[in-house]
Amino acid sequence: MTTTNRIMVVDGMALLFRAFYATAMSNYYMINSKGTPTNAVYGMVKHLFTAIETYQPTHVVCCWDMGSQTFRNDLFPDYKANRGAPPEELIPQFDLAKEVVESLNIPNVGQVGYEADDCMGTLSRLYSEHSQVFLLTGDQDLLQLLQPNVHVVLLKKGYGNYAEYHQDSFYEEKGITPSQMVDLKALMGDSSDNYPGVKGIGEKTALKLLMEHQTIEGILENLDKLTKGQRTKIEQDLEMLHLSRQLARINCEADVNCSLEDALFYIDDEKMEAKFNELEFRNWKKNLVRI
Incomplete structure (x- = not known):
């Protein structure tokens, strides 16, 4: 229409x-x-x-x-x-x-x-x-x-x-949906807005995790499938991960x-x-x- x-x-x-x-x-x-x-x-x-x-x-x-x-x-x-x-x-x-x-x-x-x-x-x-x-x-x-x-x-x-x-063009370029942008920023943080996300997880790792597990909830349900380093980082910064998502969401x-x-x-x-x-x-x- x-x-x-x-x-x-x-x-x-x-x-x-x-x-x-x-x-x-x-x-x-x-x-x-x-x-x-x-x-x-x-x-x-x-x-x-x-x-x-x-x-x-x-x-x-x-x-x-x-x-x-x-x-x-x-x-x-x-x-x-x-x-x-x-x-x-x-x-x-x-x-x-x-x-x-x-x-x-x-x-x-x-x-x-x-x-x-x-x-x-x-x-x-x-x-x-x-x-x-x-x-x-x-x-x-x-x-x-x-x-x-x-x-x-x-x-x-x-x-x-x-x-x-x-x-559609966004998904083709980025490999994630627009709504997944919020979880991406929650994981990697945003230095210009001054919130950290999960320390030690950058854009590349965050994108890979979201492509595999779709959402933060999906990642948390599959912590046992992550590398030991990824799992440790997320578990140590769990509170900041959830807070960063609140900050990232419009x-x-x-x-x-x-x-x-x-x-x-x-x-x-x-x-x-x-x-x-x-x-x-x-x-x-x-x-x-x-x-």
Whole structure:
């Protein structure tokens, strides 16, 4: 069954950070006459417009983290504790980014205590019952959300370069199903999110174990078939294994919603132009892709 709605759910944080670091490396912050840096917001809009031009969605929603404390920190206080504070040039751009998104008539969605990933997962479950969903992100964690109607579009270097994943192509490439991604991360941990998984088990071993035994439960039921080293590592880190799985799983029951009516993609040119000019976006008519 084909559906006419094509809903793009955007990871606002991923686009904003990517755009910031692409220009900050050369100290190009695009500071306007008010002293406000705008490089991240400008680049985010370019990423957004390029993706919209490529995928032609009928509806667009943008999801955000709402502060650094989430339910995962309650489970594991060291979760993401390795992340430093954002650069000072980026801090004022968080609110600006949401203002710009709002000026494009795109809803901003977020929920305190949850990450943008959780909001994206929740919305993808709601929308995929009746629509094609495209999750635009730079974060491979979202691959666990792949379903027949849910595609993940990963940003690659530059503008307009994507790795697009479907449920079937993911299995062909990785050898495991999207839902097994959660157990994979539980076993091998995630250094960027700062949780260890099972010490001494890397991606190669974790993939092999999941291909043989399907799930963590399957592995635990067959400990006697594992090598002595694998068995010892898992038994020693059993508690952390279960905790890591809770941290790795995207929560698709965040308290967020956004009606299709609100998400319908329609730009009011005057509203957009006023915002872009207020922020003193340079050459935006030429450089920002218009749909």
